[in-house]
Amino acid sequence: MRHLLSTQDLSRDDAILILDTAGQMAATQEREVRKLPTLRGKTVVNLFFEDSTRTRISFEAAAKRLSADVINFSAKGSSVSKGESLKDTALTLQAMGADAVVVRHWASGAAYQLAHGGWLHGSVLNAGDGTHQHPTQALLDAFTMRRHLVGSPEGAGLDGLTVAIVGDVLHSRVARSNVQLLHTLGAKVVLVAPPTLVPVGIARWPCDVVHTLDEAIEGYDIDALMMLRVQRERMTGGGSAFFPSPEEYTRLFGLDGDRLGRLPEHAIVMHPGPMNRGLEISAEAADSPRSVIVEQVGNGVAVRMAALYLLLAGEEGAQ
Amino acid sequence: MSRPIVILNASLYGDTTASIVVEDGVITQVGETVDAPEGAWEIDASGLVALPGLVDLHTHLREPGREDAETIETGSRAAAVGGWTAVHAMANTNPVSDTAGVVEQVYSRGQEIGLVDVFPVGAVTVGLKGEHLSEMGAMANSRARVRLFSDDGVCVYDPVIMRRALEYVKTFDGAVVQHAQDLRLTEGSQMHEGEVSAELGLAGWPAVAEESIVARDALLAEHVGSRVHVQHLSTRGSVEIVRWAKDRGIAVTAEATPHHLLLTHESARTYDPLFKVNPPLRTEDDVEALRAAVADGTIDIIATDHAPHASEDKDCEWAAASFGMLGLETAVGVVQKVLVDSGLMTWRDVARVMSENPARIGKVDHLHGRPLAVGEPANITLVDPKAAWTVSADALSSRARNTPYGGIELPGRAVVTLLRGAPTHIDASLNPPTEGVPA
Structure with a gap:
């Protein structure tokens, strides 16, 4: 290399x-x-x-x-x-x-x-x-998932795991890096984002796409939930905004205590940082024992x- | 006057073999056998294709303003080498070609150099700002006799300004030449929006941003009964809209560039800004649609969009780089490769799309794009379709180096260019005589 x-x-x-x-x-x-x-x-x-x-x-x-x-x-x-x-x-x-x-x-x-x-x-x-x-962000994410979710990590991939990546995929280098790496390591990837924040032309990406966090939680057996940072200006940029308001974003895509409770018991919560507490992730979710954000x-x-x-x-x- | 020239046994338009005699700037004989005038320079043109001198409707010469990238002189030389006898110089100079003074200066400088007729294109709006119509009448009535108006590089975006421009140019039988790009849909855009942009993380320039303007302008042209020429069509959708408009009888003409006929958005994977161009390189499917549209006449002409840039404007991050690529010297080779050698078109068709049609659209068809016949001005390009060559940026005549074709082999090239009987380019392979040959 x-x-x-x-x-x-x-x-x-x-x-x-x-x-x-x-x-x-x-x-x-x-x-x-x-x-x-x-x-x-x-x-x-x-x-x-x-x-x-x-x-x-x-x-x-x-x-x-x-x-x-x-x-x-x-x-x-x-x-x-x-x-x-x-x-x-x-x-x-x-x-x-x-x-x-x-x-x-x-x-x-x-x-x-x-x-x-x-x-x-x-x-x-x-x-x-x-x-x-x-790439090193995706590698550290994979490393963190492997430690928590794979029995004997040494030499193993992430086969069989399901990872949901939530938020602004369009502008996210973290999402692009993770989709590829997680796929290479055998995990299933679900992108969760409003259609305005999903790039055009990803039909061949090795992942599913859903448009609300609830749909992802209901529809998939999620092992790791990765919340992406959302830039407030992307939602309030007047005529160029990707989303009507931060409040609506939080309602549809924010991770709060209720949604956290509906995840499988073993599921971990990740965030590449820095977090917007109260926007894409509530304090309750960020500080919960299932959060591995500091460990990342x-x-x-x-x-x-x-x-x-x-x-x-x-x-x-x-x- | 220059020395008489006899072109022996050329393939006229690639179909009939004949010799041509040129005296005093005019074709004086065409036939199987000709009488060579005394002192004539004889060109053995067996195997060469004779075409009417090529006419580029879309050239950036950068003078005045960016003489570090190209000048009227270096651009004229590049044009002559490429087989062109006329080029239309776009208005996005500094100062902008939006007054009679600037267009006359550009025109006169072209005549003074004498390698190619430089026909300035006037700006539609003052300073290309899209706000106020420029004094198009003054430019039309100037010595430069401007007939085409374009804010090229920027779309005439305001529909009311576009409407007024279309109406106004009827006064002097002009046409508005549109760079079709919805400005709002393409803010910050870097490349074609699709599979490759999604992966590379470069902001997308969606096909619809071109197509919606092409459709709007076709309908506006119909409404006011005027002529619109659409520059550098790049998508299948645009082709279909132009085809529809023509079927409807709308006076719309369209062009395609050699690069949009050969290259695709896959080139961006190198992040090499040499492939950054506006409109962007599109998909293989778009390329196929464009080729078919040139062949069936939906697209009227090939134009280069020759866009020289100083190397510091290309030797940088993709997002920081300027849009545009060189094209004058490689156009014939690319067209031969993608349209002629592929069997889609004949050389007679090439004469139509690279000389006759552009001359007609530019309203210079009394001077250029004329038949290869007795009594016609001797604007002639001889192409050697077997003279394959490998493009090298450093070997080009243009002052700039931003060709996307470096290292690519092209099957043929122009080997002689005559402007009103005077050789403006003679390929070294023809052992040119020293007299009457440009330095």
Whole structure:
């Protein structure tokens, strides 16, 4: 594996290897000294064209616990606002000798372009590109589901599980990444969204689509319920709004105590964060024992350690 | 005047073999045998197809304003190399071609360079803003003799402004040339809305945004009894609407670009902005419908929408990149590949859709798109349908490099272009004489 750009590029074996490796990484994090020497001397650049403190510190923690040198590069400008171009930024990082570039970008495809533009030689790890992909988020979600819902997780997929993903699928890189990865790992995926927030052209996606949360709860034996963040401005954007009002959204798609109670006993509640409490998820649901939302954050570090390890240590092995 | 030229044994329109003599800018003999005038340059044209000089109804020359991307001179050279003898320069320059002054400047600069007739297209509205009609009468009556008006790049969206424009151009037998795009349905759009956009997470440009405007404008043209020309049709639905409108007797004409006849939205998977164009590349099904529509006459012409861009406007994120691709130098090869070699059309049909019809729609058919016959102006393109070549961006004459065809092999190309008897392009393979050949 040279880059991690999209969950679509991952075979089942690739995905399970990352999850298993993440399991080993997580185990090391229980120790008193959590730092591993694995990536000593390697330089990991966190290149963020879009603010995301949560994702950045998760990657930073992952790289540091593997003893890599970490450089945080916040490039908030863009070629749209006449800042430095993606190409020039890439050339700069290449000159500095980045072994891996973790990139978060507002433009779909930016990670792909960095990996294939011929501008830099290091590994590229997509930390979210526009509304396209966010593969480590899907991997940490899968890791979390496997821990809770699969008897002996090591080496296993998610076969037979049903996962409902609720909310703004249209603008969600988390949803796109998850649909592909969950399918690869053998889970059944149900997308739950108003038709305005379902992309046109997904007839061939390996998933079902329903249009209210109640319909999903009645119609499927849900093992994991993943609530997506809904941006308030998408629902109140005047003539361009995707939904009449936040209140209506909450009524039809919000997860509250009542809906939580109608889920199977073992079902877990997930959210990629940051949450809009009271909009897509009530406090009762978010803070319930079935919520694994905080655990997702912790697992994010382990999964990102695994991804960095496999990209960078693998590279060394090949030399 | 330039030296006389004898074109020996060309295949006229790809069907009859004859020789052509050109003297003083005019065709003076056509026949199986001809008398070569003294001092004539003889071109052995056996195996070459002779067509009336090609006429592009949709070209961006970028001058004035973006001379870093293209100039009237570099664009004229690209046109000549591509086999064109006339191009229609779109109005989205800076300043916008919305006054007699600007269109006369563009026209005169084209004449001064002399490689191709540059016919400026005037803006429909001042500054392409869609608010006030530009002084179309002044442009029509200027030396540039503008007959086509377009806000190309932007749709004339307001139905009342569109109606008025359609009515107004009747004064000088003009036509409104529409970039059909519902602006509200395409805010922020990046590529065709469908399976690929859903997966790539690029905002969709739905087919209906084009089709609804095509339908509206056809009905408006019918209502006011005027001519509308629809640019770069890209969807099967648009084809069906144009076919319906023509059956109904509405004066609508339509064009397709070479790229919409060859490429599909699958190209976007590379996230390479060279494939970003407006309207966007569509599906295989749309491509098939467009090809069939060009062949059956529903689509009247092929036009390039040659859109040069500076490399920094393409060497960036897809969403940040400019829309558009080069087309002048590759059009003949692409058309041969998708329409002629596929058996859908003959070279005579190519003459119709790339020369005669565009000249007629542009109201320059007294100068261009004329028959290859004695007494006619010697605007002639010789195509070598066996001269396969691999496109290389760096080898193009255009100042810009944004061709989507780099590395692709095209089956043929224009090898000689004559504008009023003067060679404006002679392919190196013909060992051109030094005299009378452009540098």
